[in-house]
Amino acid sequence: xxxxxxxxxxVFHALGDPTRRAIxxxxxxxxxxxxxxxxxxxxxxxxxxxxxxxxEKSGLVHTEKAGRVRxxxxxxxxxSVAEQWxxxxxxxxxxxxxxxxxxxxxxxxx
Amino acid sequence: xxxxxxxxSTFVIERNYPATPQRVFGAFSDPIKKRRxxxxxxxLAIKEFEMDFRVGGLERxxxxxxxxxxxxxxxxxxxxxxxxxxxxxxxxxxxxxxxSSSQATTEFLPxxxxxxxxxxxxxxxxxxxxxxxxxxxxxxQILNQLEKEIVRQVENANA
Numbered sequence: 584x585x586x587x588x589x590x591x592x593x594v595f596h597a598l599g600d601p602t603r604r605a606i607x608x609x610x611x612x613x614x615x616x617x618x619x620x621x622x623x624x625x626x627x628x629x630x631x632x633x634x635x636x637x638x639e640k641s642g643l644v645h646t647e648k649a650g651r652v653r654x655x656x657x658x659x660x661x662x663s664v665a666e667q668w669x670x671x672x673x674x675x676x677x678x679x680x681x682x683x684x685x686x687x688x689x690x691x692x693x
Numbered sequence: 694x695x696x697x698x699x700x701x702s703t704f705v706i707e708r709n710y711p712a713t714p715q716r717v718f719g720a721f722s723d724p725i726k727k728r729r730x731x732x733x734x735x736x737l738a739i740k741e742f743e744m745d746f747r748v749g750g751l752e753r754x755x756x757x758x759x760x761x762x763x764x765x766x767x768x769x770x771x772x773x774x775x776x777x778x779x780x781x782x783x784x785x786x787x788x789x790x791x792x793s794s795s796q797a798t799t800e801f802l803p804x805x806x807x808x809x810x811x812x813x814x815x816x817x818x819x820x821x822x823x824x825x826x827x828x829x830x831x832x833x834q835i836l837n838q839l840e841k842e843i844v845r846q847v848e849n850a851n852a
Contacts (some may be wrong), residue, residue, distance in 0.1 A: 668792065668818050669702045672785075675735075676812060680708050682730035683720055687712040 597641035603634050614656035700818045711807040718776045722746045762788050793818045
């Protein structure tokens with residue numbers, strides 16, 4: 584098992600590339616075959632496969648072959664939207680409590 | 694995507710305010726004050742904000758997000774102990790789809806330098822209720838944030 588910081592480095596490396604980010608954005612809509620993924624990205628199938636290998640090694644994507652079709656999907660373990668929401672919810676309340684502090688710093692009218 | 698349809702999470706936020714518990718509590722119980730810190734200031738268009746501050750009373754607020762989607766909070770006050778504690782349950786919905794249901798407890802503890810506020814939210818996030826559009830939006834945000842973080846790291850490394 585990779586150490587945690589090596590894992591993070593891999594994720595950052597994997598997502599540091601705009602094509603791979605475009606792949607992740609496409610995969611967020613749902614699983615898709617590799618050939619259908621290649622089409623809108625206007626890059627070769629071989630290039631897509633290489634990018635997918637990087638994403639798969641970093642744990643962000645899972646691919647599997649059924650017959651002649653290789654399908655890829657996001658690996659929910661990597662980064663989950665729910666985790667993002669939890670972070671967003673917390674920071675929403677943090678900002679609210681900042682504003683509460685501003686309001687309480689005003690002179691009390693009572 | 695096959696996975697659990699609910700993710701549970703609890704988070705706690707602690708703050709200290711140099712004001713009496715009565716005054717901090719008042720910013721929660723007075724609709725005009727609450728609207729100011731709770732709803733305004735996010736830069737979002739407020740579609741509605743109404744509250745009925747009593748046990749069993751309802752509060753409803755909704756906002757138009759930057760991407761045009763409507764975010765709505767529906768709250769019911771569960772327990773109120775003046776100047777000490779407010780417990781409420783609320784759901785958050787986006788375009789009518791509930792994305793979470795929470796219980797939130799706000800405690801106001803007197804301190805020598807004012808009030809310690811302890812906010813505890815116990816939330817159930819509904820992964821299955823997000824819908825592809827919202828999931829995609831969530832991912833777009835994650836990727837944008839990562840991009841910023843990467844740029845920041847690269848800049849730090851070059852500094």
